[in-house]
Amino acid sequence: MSGGVPGIDVPDRRGRTGLDREGLDLTGNPGVRVREVELLSSSWYVLRRTTFDYLRADGSWDTQERETYDRGNGATVLLYDAGRGTVLLTRQFRYPVYVNGHPDGMLLETAAGLLDDDDPETAIRREAAEETGCEIGEVRHVFDVYMSPGSVTERVHFFAAPYSTAHRTSGGGGVAGEGEDIEVVELPFAKALDMISTGEIADAKTIMLLQWAALSGPFSGRDR
Template sequence: MSGQPGVDVPDHRGRTGLDQAGRTLDRNPDVVVRDVELTSQGWHVLRRTTFDQRRRDGRWSTLQRETYDRGDGATILLHDAARSSVLLTRQFRFPAYVNDHPDGMLIETAAGLLDDDDAETAIRREVTEELGVTVGPVTHVFTAYMSPGSVTEKVHFYAAPYSPADRTGPGGGVAAEGEDIEIVELSLGSALAMIDDGRIVDGKTIMLLQWWALTTS
């Protein structure tokens, strides 16, 4: 009898036990996990979890929720206080394109998944790959769940100063991974105006730009 890939036999990435996530959670006495079903294991993982939850009136309800697990990520805003500028990226995002964005080309802060690295190591890697910048000290701004209704991902937000002298490589992303990233330098005022008129619509980017605007006001 053949097993289920990702559960009791390796999937295409060599993973097993993907149905175990969350089964032993007990931090919240009002939530009891009953079952975890692996529904898809592409590059990332989709699960359906059945759990009992005690409501505020004391009654228990049995619920099911699907969660998409793509790992955690990190993002960073590079800012040049002397020139009041920020360094961003522009690249095609199919999920935005299929959901009404005019052309799918989003202006964003540099970002990426942690993979097996800690958050700071990962964001330094992404800055080099995407922007061609070698950064010095970075500041951890905050960590946030970006879509907690269905996505498990936590994003670690960073900021760091940069200058033209810090541009040590071409950037543009990793071609072998299908990346084709344009480097975009904007004044902070222009970037904020692009939030207002809808040219910047990426959530993490808006959060970091607004944070930087508050910090410098």
């Protein structure tokens, strides 16, 4: 291979360059001075090691290093039927949790996906259709959350949307070409809440949306 480093001065497999420049132009926090960004991997997502000076509370400067994993931002949606008291979730295999102690790696989750080049609402409509087969109508933005701020840059946009049998235009299941093999699971809302305490639902975004739905969302004030 002739000259150049993929992701830096020649395109990587996703056509990106300049990935070692991320963060060098940040000026929002005068107590942080980014000194160097090293690209460790851009096989698909991006792993960087950044060296920066940090102004401590005692007035001294401390040089620190952090590795950050950049997979882009994402969106997730809780699909609910308030009249029937149900929610529509997905079940799929997640290797990272399987290798970290989950019995079989099969997680119950709200529909979700990366934004790619779309805005959050467009992205979550796409993901809901692909994963659950629902062409959703009204969408409510709930909040935006950094899910693992110690190492992962991703910010996830949380939504909620009503669904009914009329919204089910396909069987869902995800995109086979992307390796997805997703089961659509409809549950009574009360049962889904109980499954948090039993550990049957162990996905953070799903727990957050279910608890929001109980506290201030479509199921708030109900006798569960």
